[in-house]
Amino acid sequence: MPHVSPRPxxxxxxxxxxxxxxxxxxxxxxxxxxxxxxxxxxxxxxxKMMLSKRLVAISLLSQGISSYKxxxxxxxxxxxxIKLQEKLERGSFKNTTVLCKILRKGPLQHYIEGxxxxxxxxxxxxxxxKEK
Numbered sequence: 001m002p003h004v005s006p007r008p009x010x011x012x013x014x015x016x017x018x019x020x021x022x023x024x025x026x027x028x029x030x031x032x033x034x035x036x037x038x039x040x041x042x043x044x045x046x047x048k049m050m051l052s053k054r055l056v057a058i059s060l061l062s063q064g065i066s067s068y069k070x071x072x073x074x075x076x077x078x079x080x081x082i083k084l085q086e087k088l089e090r091g092s093f094k095n096t097t098v099l100c101k102i103l104r105k106g107p108l109q110h111y112i113e114g115x116x117x118x119x120x121x122x123x124x125x126x127x128x129x130k131e132k
Contacts, residue, residue: 024038055108056074056108057070057071058093058100059108059112060074060112061088062093062097062100062101067082070084
């Protein structure tokens with residue numbers, strides 16, 4: 001796990017830092033290649049994996065796949081997947097689930113298809129996990 005300083009940052013500074021991060025993700029003045037390369041430099045392999053797994057887990061959980069099955073496929077602990085499921089049920093991931101729905105029409109769907117070795121068109125991840 002990456003080290004995070006125990007010293008708190010003032011609320012105003014925290015908001016400015018988040019705004020800067022968001023701008024770097026969404027600015028039309030920065031190309032996708034520049035964004036990708038910058039994040040390869042900024043994020044550790046652990047951070048990239050953690051964020052990626054969280055995004056895919058939320059997407060799969062929002063499709064009704066059980067936390068056990070999501071954890072097994074993504075190699076997440078039972079505790080992590082249950083916490084994500086609980087937050088999803090409380091509505092803590094409203095914006096993330098909207099993002100996942102949009103991304104499932106493109107890059108996220110391609111990843112999920114590869115992860116589960118799904119056919120390009122047809123079976124959805126939720127159908128893959130239906131009990132027979």
